[in-house]
Amino acid sequence: MADDDQTRDLPLEEPEGESGGGGPGEPAPQTPEGEPTHELPPAAEEPTREQPAPAAAPGPRRLKRSRDDRLIAGVCGGLGKYFGIDPVIFRVAAVALVFLGGAGALLYLAAILLVPDEGSDQESGRSLSQRGLAITGVVLLVVAAGAIFSHGPFHFWPAWPLGFLLLFGLAIWWLATAERPSGGTTGGDAPRKTGQRLLLGLLVLVGSAAFAIGGAIVAGAWSTTAAGIAVLSVAVMVGLGAFAGFGRWLILPALAFAIPVGVVSAAGIDLHGGAGNREYNPVSTQQLRPSYRVGAGRLMVDVSNANLTPGDHPLKLRVGLGEAVLVVPSNVCVATKAHAGVGNVERFGESHGGVDVDFDDQPPAAGTNPRIVLDADVGMGQVLITHYREDAFDHHRGFHGFHGEDQFGPQANTGCEVR
């Protein structure tokens, strides 16, 4: 690529008096080493002597990073030249933006990668594509750093769809640029090679989707440890591929396998326990089991008709993917310790959603009321504690009835001592 750039950088017109000649009777043009060249017929150079070639139309003014007015990478100096303004103004603005949420640093990094350096020519498709990859990488790294330093799981939540959109768009762009490892496409081969590339990319995407589903199933239904070892093995393969020359073809499948394994592990999704909708309606303390589990689906334990004895009744609900519902009468107190890897914990209309949701409230029972000590864990989905099961599964109204002011009136943990 550098050679190509140098070729394009050759001056189109030579200054008067420095021309290599070429006119009748003049010596043939020579290379810098003094050897005559015969690549161009003399006629080809006639216009430059007698009839100067028309000057190339001036292109649009390009923003470039300044080389002679730079403190870091010449971005602000280039902006100053471009707009004809003192670059100090841009420097002050950039510093201010760095301290106002870090946007200045992100923009500066993007400008370093996106804006060409003064005196360079980086306009080929390869350069654009590679800079696109680099910019995306920097953006993701900045997002990662922001998530790490914010120490807040909810802070990161909105970045997920953005990140996926970014990656999806990048994949489409990469596939559509028709780059070849050994160079760009040319002439009539371009459509055919682009088609081949799209087909290959589609196969890679489909294969990666299969890897993703496989990784999630291995981690959720088999063993987290085994899935982790499989991810380590994949990492070794990619590492070996880096030395053997095929590592890049393994990157996407490797990430497609590893990321779902990590998500399933972080969410605590456990598909053991089967799948489907299960409902339990114990009517006595003896019938209330200490633990219920469903791998994927809906698990409902309804104790609204149970005659529970005073005292604590431990109850463990485990759902890998889906919903765990506990329905209690108004005279039963519920002490709740609930976790949702990704999703929602809702107790009597009080809702907490997001990632890594932990809810812990252990009120004492009022008087001689029975108290259910609930330990609920849903990997991905919802934990729901309510008084009204009828409304819970009214498919026409959804879960609207749980959010307080409804025909049932505001919900509350009425069996507990008022604090």
Added chain:
Amino acid sequence: MPRARLDIASIVAAVGVAVLGLLVVLDGQDVLSLHFAVLAPLICATVGATLLAMGLTRRD
């Protein structure tokens, strides 16, 4: 026979995936608890560093 050049992007991806795999193994063994607050930045950092390496290195 020409020797294949070391691909930095693949090395970066391999290291990131290896770290992820190690965390999953440790989570499976209850040595630590893997949460999204850790996983999400790790995924972003791995993908971001890989893309950055791909963008800054030539493929041919």
